[in-house]
Amino acid sequence: MKTNEIFNFKRFGKYFGSDIRTCRANFGLSLITISLLFPIVIYIISIAFNRILNNEWVGPGADLRLFVFAISMVCIIVTMPVKCYGKITEKQYGSLWLTLPASRLEKFISMVILSCILMPLTGAALSLGIDAVICGLDHTCGSSIAKEGLDWIRNLDETKEVTLNLMYESLEIKDAAVAQNIINQLSSPWLYIDEIFGITLPFLLGAIFFKNGKTVKTFLALFAFSSIMSIAMTPLMVSWAKDILSAFENLTDEALILSFLNNGFFRNLVLIDTISDLLLNGALLAGIWFRIKTLKH
Amino acid sequence: MIQIKDLGFSYGGFPVLKNITMNLEEGRIYGLLGENGVGKTTLLTLISGLKKPLTGSIDTDGHNPYEREPSFLSDQYYLSDEVAAVNMKAIDYAVNYGRFWENFDLAKFNEVMQILENDPQKKMTTMSFGQLKKTYIAFALACNTKYLFMDEPTNGLDIPSKAQFRKAVMKYTREDSVILISTHQVRDLENIIDPIIILDRQEVLLNAGIAEISEKLYFDYSNEVNQSALYREMVPGGNIQVSLNQTSEESKVNLEALFNTVYQHKELIKEIFNK
Numbered sequence: 001m002k003t004n005e006i007f008n009f010k011r012f013g014k015y016f017g018s019d020i021r022t023c024r025a026n027f028g029l030s031l032i033t034i035s036l037l038f039p040i041v042i043y044i045i046s047i048a049f050n051r052i053l054n055n056e057w058v059g060p061g062a063d064l065r066l067f068v069f070a071i072s073m074v075c076i077i078v079t080m081p082v083k084c085y086g087k088i089t090e091k092q093y094g095s096l097w098l099t100l101p102a103s104r105l106e107k108f109i110s111m112v113i114l115s116c117i118l119m120p121l122t123g124a125a126l127s128l129g130i131d132a133v134i135c136g137l138d139h140t141c142g143s144s145i146a147k148e149g150l151d152w153i154r155n156l157d158e159t160k161e162v163t164l165n166l167m168y169e170s171l172e173i174k175d176a177a178v179a180q181n182i183i184n185q186l187s188s189p190w191l192y193i194d195e196i197f198g199i200t201l202p203f204l205l206g207a208i209f210f211k212n213g214k215t216v217k218t219f220l221a222l223f224a225f226s227s228i229m230s231i232a233m234t235p236l237m238v239s240w241a242k243d244i245l246s247a248f249e250n251l252t253d254e255a256l257i258l259s260f261l262n263n264g265f266f267r268n269l270v271l272i273d274t275i276s277d278l279l280l281n282g283a284l285l286a287g288i289w290f291r292i293k294t295l296k297h
Numbered sequence: 298m299i300q301i302k303d304l305g306f307s308y309g310g311f312p313v314l315k316n317i318t319m320n321l322e323e324g325r326i327y328g329l330l331g332e333n334g335v336g337k338t339t340l341l342t343l344i345s346g347l348k349k350p351l352t353g354s355i356d357t358d359g360h361n362p363y364e365r366e367p368s369f370l371s372d373q374y375y376l377s378d379e380v381a382a383v384n385m386k387a388i389d390y391a392v393n394y395g396r397f398w399e400n401f402d403l404a405k406f407n408e409v410m411q412i413l414e415n416d417p418q419k420k421m422t423t424m425s426f427g428q429l430k431k432t433y434i435a436f437a438l439a440c441n442t443k444y445l446f447m448d449e450p451t452n453g454l455d456i457p458s459k460a461q462f463r464k465a466v467m468k469y470t471r472e473d474s475v476i477l478i479s480t481h482q483v484r485d486l487e488n489i490i491d492p493i494i495i496l497d498r499q500e501v502l503l504n505a506g507i508a509e510i511s512e513k514l515y516f517d518y519s520n521e522v523n524q525s526a527l528y529r530e531m532v533p534g535g536n537i538q539v540s541l542n543q544t545s546e547e548s549k550v551n552l553e554a555l556f557n558t559v560y561q562h563k564e565l566i567k568e569i570f571n572k
Contacts, residue, residue, distance in 0.1 A: 008367070025385050
């Protein structure tokens with residue numbers, strides 16, 4: 001097959017634009033409702049409850065708003081693939097999608113970008129935006145989630161130092177290099193950034209794999225997968241647990257704690273996490289690609 | 298040209314098509330007829346690349362349809378019997394998707410919509426099935442593709458729309474196009490389809506042009522009963538009788554009578570037309 005038949009930038013741009021418009025038509029209203037309505041509703045409920053129970057005007061705190069933000073993001077990630085791509089398993093929508101003159105690779109890339117990056121980011125931006133507006137209008141809510149987050153990133157070094165000092169005090173660890181490494185590993189963005197793919201890709205695969213009951217079946221498949229993984233990993237975890245338990249039983253035993261924190265796993269936490277995420281996400285992407293390739297109507 | 302060779306397909310071990318061999322040539326509007334479940338839709342979806350042949354091959358100008366190469370897809374359009382109510386206005390749908398077909402003509406889309414008395418500004422989710430079907434027919438014709446496959450296009454259309462559909466197909470398709478229309482409603486398409494392909498379970502019973510059919514079969518609309526007729530049907534005001542044309546007399550082909558004749562005399566018809 002010619003390269004132009006596999007991928008063409010101009011055609012991809014055209015397809016991506018069309019895919020965005022189709023997604024906006026199918027999911028735009030839901031995206032706005034979930035992103036904007038959740039923070040507004042929780043604000044109204046908080047104000048109403050505080051007014052009735054405590055006779056005071058106090059908006060929802062940062063913890064509650066962060067929780068609502070997380071819930072709305074989960075709702076977007078779970079529902080978006082079904083709304084935007086779920087119908088390709090139905091004959092009337094699927095035959096149009098399959099015969100649309102763009103390559104499989106272009107359709108695949110556009111689908112992944114929209115589901116894993118663009119839609120969650122748009123939802124997050126809308127949700128954080130309305131939260132900032134609410135906090136700007138009503139100062140009883142405190143700082144907005146976005147501001148809190150930016151402050152946290154800005155003060156990351158300070159936070160690291162405080163955590164390090166706490167570790168020195170509580171664990172009496174004198175080996176600064178080991179503790180510093182643990183803090184650096186845990187605060188690395190690479191530990192968290194790729195997680196978004198690990199959360200969104202299963203729901204995208206579920207949306208195009210199952211013909212009906214897509215979300216429920218995806219949750220059940222995830223539950224089954226985690227159960228199998230737990231059983232498979234049990235022998236490994238048991239041996240790890242022994243080390244962890246003995247470390248916590250002897251919190252003052254610095255040598256043991258140091259050897260525990262200084263083992264290969266903790267020293268290469270980010271690398272191990274990135275590799276395992278790459279493998280898992282790679283398998284999910286391969287599943288999505290294979291489904292697109294073999295979809296028939 | 299589409300070349301189909303020894304094509305076979307089955308659903309979970311149940312064979313639907315077996316050793317289908319035929320060519321579909323340019324500049325023709327083929328009518329694909331057959332009883333329910335003989336594989337008309339399956340054949341259309343195989344030709345348009347929505348399914349993978351189990352055996353044999355389909356060659357469309359050097360392309361294997363199942364590869365779904367963009368250059369191949371941009372020169373064909375498949376209109377499914379079930380159409381989707383996309384959450385967009387008809388005109389927005391045409392603009393959004395039409396750009397993928399090189400020869401798409403928005404003006405033609407609006408013209409056909411007008412002929413079919415359909416409102417392009419109406420949201421597709423609020424349209425009736427017939428209106429949706431008209432929108433997709435307008436879109437299919439506006440794509441200006443060389444290959445156009447339509448599965449039961451007149452299903453759901455009201456009586457005036459069926460005439461408008463015939464008019465639009467005749468007016469707005471390319472001269473070099475290969476059009477394949479599957480239908481049960483033979484009367485809806487009687488004057489536009491030529492040649493006729495009649496499918497039976499797993500095989501092609503007839504693949505012939507109207508001229509050839511008229512040359513080999515005689516359609517008698519008189520009241521006189523012909524004892525040697527292959528098929529006879531009483532209709533208001535007389536009969537339709539189909540017999541072998543032994544006098545080379547010309548007659549108007551009646552598709553329903555032809556269909557019934559072919560189904561009642563499968564071996565004879567195959568023998569006559571495969572000579």
